[in-house]
Amino acid sequence: MPIKNLVKNPVIWLTIACAIAYxxxxxxxxxxxxxxxxxxxxxxxxxxxxxxxxxVTGVDEDLVFLITHMYSxxxxxxxxxxxxxxxxxxxxxxREYGEILHRIAVLAREWGYGFIKSIRIQAQRVNNPVxxxxxxxxxxxxxVGEDIERFLKTEYEAILTxxxxxxxxxxxxxxxxxxxxxAAASSAIFIIVNMTLIALLLYGGVNLIIxxxxxxxxxxxxxxxxxxxxxxxxxxxxxxxxxxxxRKLYAYTLIIAISIGxxxxxxxxxxxxxxxxxxxxxxxxxxxxxxxxxxIENKVKNMDNFFIVFIRSLGLTYMSVRNYTLALGxxxxxxxxxxxxxxxxxxxxxTNSVNKRVSWLYFIGETGSEAIRRGVDIFYDxxxxxxxxxxxxxxxxxxxxxxxxxxxxxxxxxKAFEATMYVLHTLIVAITEFIVSLIILFQxxxxxxxxxxxxxxxxxxxxxxxxxxxxxxxxxxxxTLLNAFAMKTASGGYPGSxxxxxxxxxxxxxxxxIVSSKLAxxxxxxxxMGLEQTVTVP
Numbered sequence: 104m105p106i107k108n109l110v111k112n113p114v115i116w117l118t119i120a121c122a123i124a125y126x127x128x129x130x131x132x133x134x135x136x137x138x139x140x141x142x143x144x145x146x147x148x149x150x151x152x153x154x155x156x157x158x159v160t161g162v163d164e165d166l167v168f169l170i171t172h173m174y175s176x177x178x179x180x181x182x183x184x185x186x187x188x189x190x191x192x193x194x195x196x197x198r199e200y201g202e203i204l205h206r207i208a209v210l211a212r213e214w215g216y217g218f219i220k221s222i223r224i225q226a227q228r229v230n231n232p233v234x235x236x237x238x239x240x241x242x243x244x245x246x247v248g249e250d251i252e253r254f255l256k257t258e259y260e261a262i263l264t265x266x267x268x269x270x271x272x273x274x275x276x277x278x279x280x281x282x283x284x285x286a287a288a289s290s291a292i293f294i295i296v297n298m299t300l301i302a303l304l305l306y307g308g309v310n311l312i313i314x315x316x317x318x319x320x321x322x323x324x325x326x327x328x329x330x331x332x333x334x335x336x337x338x339x340x341x342x343x344x345x346x347x348x349x350r351k352l353y354a355y356t357l358i359i360a361i362s363i364g365x366x367x368x369x370x371x372x373x374x375x376x377x378x379x380x381x382x383x384x385x386x387x388x389x390x391x392x393x394x395x396x397x398x399i400e401n402k403v404k405n406m407d408n409f410f411i412v413f414i415r416s417l418g419l420t421y422m423s424v425r426n427y428t429l430a431l432g433x434x435x436x437x438x439x440x441x442x443x444x445x446x447x448x449x450x451x452x453x454t455n456s457v458n459k460r461v462s463w464l465y466f467i468g469e470t471g472s473e474a475i476r477r478g479v480d481i482f483y484d485x486x487x488x489x490x491x492x493x494x495x496x497x498x499x500x501x502x503x504x505x506x507x508x509x510x511x512x513x514x515x516x517x518k519a520f521e522a523t524m525y526v527l528h529t530l531i532v533a534i535t536e537f538i539v540s541l542i543i544l545f546q547x548x549x550x551x552x553x554x555x556x557x558x559x560x561x562x563x564x565x566x567x568x569x570x571x572x573x574x575x576x577x578x579x580x581x582x583t584l585l586n587a588f589a590m591k592t593a594s595g596g597y598p599g600s601x602x603x604x605x606x607x608x609x610x611x612x613x614x615x616x617i618v619s620s621k622l623a624x625x626x627x628x629x630x631x632m633g634l635e636q637t638v639t640v641p
Contacts, residue, residue: 162233162266163336164506169197169204170237170262171502172481174255179489183218183245184208190487191480192464193343203229203238219246233265259498263505270335270509274516277593280330281520284589285527287326288582291319292535295578299542299571316574320581327585331592337510338473339403339597345468349399353599357392360602364388378576379616382583386609389602396599402441403472403597404510409439410475411503413446414482418496421486428453445469474503510595517594521604524586525611532579532612536619539575543568579616583608 172189187208189201196202203225210221222242229235237258244254298315340347367388368381413434420430431450439446445466452462463483467476478499485495587605591598 162262162269164266164338165197165200166231166234167262167266167502168477168481169200170255170259171498172197172484174252174259175481175485175490175495175498176488177252177255178485178491178494180252181488183251184212185488186251187211187218190484192460192483193341193467193476193480195341195476195480200234203234218242233262237262263502267505267509271512273333273335274512277330277334278516280333281516281589281593284323284326284330285520285523287323288524288586289527289531291323291578291582292531292538295319296538296542312570312574316578320578320585323582323585327589327592330589334513334592334595337595339400339595340471341467341473341476343468343476345465347399347402347469347471349395349402350471353392353395353399356395357389357599357602360388360392377617377620378572378580379613379620381613382580382609382616383613386606386613389609390606393600393602393604393606396597396601397603399471400597400600403470405441406445406470406472407474407503407507409442410470410472410478411500411507413439413442414478414503415496415500418482418492418494418499421492421496427459442470474506478503514594514596517590520593521590524590525607528583528586528608529611529615531582532615533619535575535579536616537623539571540620540623543571579612580609583612 169189173186176186176189187204189197189204197204207218207221207225210216210224211218214221216224219242222238222245226235226238226242229238240258241254244251295315299312301311340350364385364387368384371380371384372378374380416434416437417430420433421427424430424433428450431446431453435443435446435450448469449462449466452465453459460483463479467479470476481499482492482495486492584605587601587608590604591601
């Protein structure tokens with residue numbers, strides 16, 4: 104591996120940081136730090152393996168929309184320079200792709216290299232193999248004088264097919280990763296139980312218990328990050344300053360809900376002296392921001408579905424009238440669901456002679472949709488460049504239809520995973536509560552037996568029961584949030600709706616802990632009575 108790539112590798116820097124922390128921290132915390140680099144290298148290796156097998160590829164939404172944008176602009180037969188200076192109403196770019204195209208335009212125009220040579224020079228600096236191959240083909244098309252619109256249309260169709268195939272491969276692979284996560288989550292409790300028994304009966308004591316709990320949590324976090332890294336990056340809601348009013352409501356509600364939930368949970372915990380009630384109260388509190396986040400997600404998805412029909416119709420209508428106001432006036436006779444209100448506001452602004460660029464910007468902001476933002480940016484820039492609105496509208500409609508269909512397939516995979524996790528999480532919490540109660544009971548029995556135990560076999564290391572209860576609460580609470588995050592990562596969408604999953608899991612965890620604790624107490628009492636009767640028999 105070249106030195107440059109080693110320097111850029113975050114795993115190397117993480118390993119160096121962990122090595123420094125190992126010497127600064129005390130036992131057993133340094134052991135937990137020591138376990139982080141191998142897990143990080145394993146995650147890095149798995150991601151690279153997925154890339155080599157074509158499961159995680161260089162085809163992302165930015166690249167698909169970029170080529171669509173270039174094709175849309177090319178329908179107006181503009182100068183070559185215009186293909187590399189893509190603009191948008193929202194002011195956002197295509198990240199590194201846009202920067203490379205801009206450098207190509209600068210080299211060709213200001214430094215006199217010409218577009219063919221400029222493209223070849225910049226292609227050598229591109230790390231993404233898919234984008235690099237596209238630039239090389241583009242330079243050859245310009246070199247032989249091929250019709251650029253026809254070439255970019257072919258590239259648009261090819262990249263869309265490749266993106267869909269890549270997405271399908273990822274969904275098949277992610278089923279395996281989600282299965283691994285469920286197995287790891289269910290195995291975590293048994294690993295902790297074994298470590299706790301070893302600490303109690305043989306060696307390690309409190310330090311080994313803390314290391315076991317923290318190490319298990321770190322391993323599960325790494326697995327969730329692997330799932331997140333393997334899945335395609337989707338952005339449902341944009342981050343423009345003008346946005347859905349529900350976004351502010353969500354932000355304020357989340358802060359208030361967490362604050363009230365934490366304070367009320369602490370009060371309830373002090374009242375009942377049981378962390379289960381804290382989880383129930385906190386879960387009920389965070390349900391409100393979760394429902395608002397779910398509302399935002401459903402609203403944006405509804406608008407995305409109707410935008411597919413709208414943008415195709417707008418392209419066909421605009422080709423006839425060449426006026427946004429007249430085109431919208433004709434289209435608003437149709438109902439576009441959640442998209443109708445932003446469209447009526449757009450029409451009102453255009454009718455009242457508000458600048459069309461400003462009007463479209465507010466329309467993008469009020470929808471809150473990232474897909475609509477990208478679509479309007481491409482459509483507006485293409486028509487300003489003299490593009491064929493009908494072809495542009497059809498291309499965007501086709502692209503967004505494919506993306507939404509892939510989202511639905513991802514949601515189907517996620518729903519099966521969610522159903523499994525709700526059941527599995529309840530069982531894990533119940534088993535954890537029951538086993539922790541038994542471990543505390545066994546410790547009391549061993550301590551009462553005292554010298555009757557063969558010390559050469561068992562070296563009883565007592566530890567405070569409060570420690571086990573605290574670590575149990577930390578494990579269940581962390582596992583609850585990790586499971587909620589894993590479920591949301593699998594389904595995609597707006598991140599704010601993750602609090603619905605977290606709320607349900609928190610409430611389930613609290614109720615399960617209460618019920619399991621009662622059942623464990625009953626069994627322990629029955630066991631203790633049987634043990635006393637056995638001892639008293641002459």
